[in-house]
Amino acid sequence: MVATLEFDNDLGWVVYDHIVAGILSGGADTVKSGLGEVRQGGQVTQRSRRTLDHAINGPIGMCAEALFHAVSKEEKEAGSLIPDHIKLRIERLFSAPGEGSDHAVSIVSRRLNWLMFVDPVWTEGRLIPMLEFDHPASEPAWNGFLHCGQVPWPPLAAIIKPLLLRLFPWVEGFSWSQEFSNIAAQWLGFMRVFHPNEQSGLSQVEMRSVLRAMSDETRNRFIFWLGLVGKENENGWAEHVTPLINEDWPRERRYRTAASMRSWIGLLVHTGDSFPIVYEAMNKFVVPVETNDYPFYRFTGEIRDEKPITVLFPETTLGLMNRATPQVLTRPSYELPKVLALIAETEPNLTLDR
Template sequence: MAELSSAHPQWQLAANECDEFSHWMSGAGWASGTGDPNYEESREIDITLRKRRELMQWLTKQQPERGPFYENTWRDVCTKHPLNCLFALADLAGQGNWLSSRWSDALYAWGNGKQVQRIWRSAAPVLQTMPDKVIQKIAHSVTWWLKAVSKSIDRHEGILLHLCRRVLAVPLESGTGMTRNGEPIDQPVTEAINHPVGHVTQALINLWFKQNPNDNDRLPADIRPFFTELCDVQVDRFRHGRVLLGSRLIAFFRVDPPWTEQYLLPLFSWSNPAEAKSVWEGFLWSPRLYQPLLTAFRAQFLESANHYTDLGEHRQQFAAFLTYAALGPTEGYTVDEFRSAIGALPQDGLEESAQALSQAFEGAADQREDYWKNRVQPFWQQVWPKSRELATPRIAESLTQLTIAARGEFPAALAAVKDWLQPLEHPHYVVDMLHESDLCSRYPADALRLLDAVIADQQWAPRELGQCLDEIGQVAPQLVQDARYMRLQEYSRRRGSQ
């Protein structure tokens, strides 16, 4: 052993004793920043130089094969010394040497800093000369950079528009490659905001909004052709742009109604389900009620109730939006139309509608009594489906909250929805609401009726149930002998709420 050790001094045991085991699994592949000694020993860090000439030499030297532990500081240097990096890249580009991966890293780094406008002034003329094949190869970073600078630039807007035009012209893949368990995610909004065409569309919208457009100003002559082109359903990859155009539908309609009615609104028709799904999800990303628009796309809006499940992750927003519209006042729509639309919603759509109804009522604050008489009660009587077979615990919980929120109209609200109420799996929140509302003292008989409807024999009694019963008993002593009161009181004692 001594002779071998002397003859081969380079043979050293690992400090972490991994040589003592026949099999050793290290966290080196994922343990950056954890202090794993294997990771720290395995790292290969290529230090990027900072001066312009040195950067050119570093950029053009033979790059080592990037193993799992290879790192370099290029992106950090781009952040700290952006202009030196830009000029080094520009010098090499002038020699016909476009280093696509280096440009890509640099553009991502420059989009996050505070010097976006300053870098753009110098970078724009260089980017304008970037070959189409390079743009196509690093389209995501180029367009991400365009989106970032479009918010604040004060010059070279023509170059930005020229680059947008070139990106839209290159044959990009329409898919984003985003999957879940190996399957496409089928989320138009998420895909749109991560696709180069979506980046370009957002950059154009940012550029347009920087002009502070007003109603009926019409779209700018230099930007309008882009939006028109994106509305061409024959180009599949432009669908990502159409999603984002849909998300700004109200702005387009207010600024340029004729263009919107000619190009954008037809996309909301379900005659082309794939297109309608995309633009509707874009609009429902952050929907708002705007009466002139509701009138303009009335047919498409009402038809969407029959395509509820097609609206993907934004179907809940549609149910809420439809409910708010039905609460009105909404011109150009009939009660029958809203009743048919709400009635076309599947079970989970009705649950979302009931929740939106409750939230709208609670949002009325001091005007709740008037809101009940003028909005909620007419909606409930004339629009909401009448089949009690549609009742579910979730609908019951929303309607219970609505009833408590009615305050002075509590008895009327309870009488209207009582047949839809049923025991709740977790009644603690609504019982707490009832206790805090002081309705037990104001309307003891109705409060008892509500408690009897939502509480059966759940495993845990709400803490405030005993307090509610005490208030009811103090205000209306005769109710203490009511069978419902005695059942609830016995349940409260047995389940330990007091």
């Protein structure tokens, strides 16, 4: 597309329009995506066809993608506006038959951040309404948007914040992969952690409400994301992670499950010197569960010449093991004897703690 336009701009657009007209004239069968069935373990997995993955493998999706490649570098600056002849062609693709219109919507929605940057009036008037949950194109619009790879740009986030706050459990109702629910949760977490109480951010009450609305699986994957925030930001554990746990995490008993325990302990093993302060914040969510499934190996083994967590923080580790272990065990615990032995070896006085 780009090479053709550089060779002869007028001819390039004539050829493009001719190709689109030919595809559209073929009806719903012609615009179908070339992406076939998804199989896992030899079994067909039912997945929605209203997704970006289908769009990039369909002719209308390819035609929509070509339009963005045709936008010149000069037209990619803030407020520069998308040329009218591009917007008219995008609108034409939105009216494609069958799943073709979904493909066009997904391709365009993936660029919502950028489109809001270069052409805010058109984006707010024509594209953002498709994110409304009752809009016929809301599923492909959100699927494309969640594919963008970046959190919503603050001016865009401020506009769509009412939708973001209601995104759960709505977004979990589609036959997509779990990845997209995780991305949505991370967006909301980012807005709370890095833009607290701002127009484009979340308040304590809003974050807690969002966490309650998530599925257990999504909430536990969010704990993993908190671990990344703690590790990848200077003083991240103290400034970002522990405040969210202390202030925002829902306290109800039903959110303390065996799966959440696995996630919390998985978070703890990566906290380094911040282990005590993170444990102090999250210990209220630790409940006794009988399992050998938790990653306690990090508490007794050296990894990359780092001392075991138990050696570094024997008293905190004892507190964790006490909260996480049922008073009566019906089967032998694999890691517990090792951890207790190492505590006794490291800090013998703790053996007097009943």
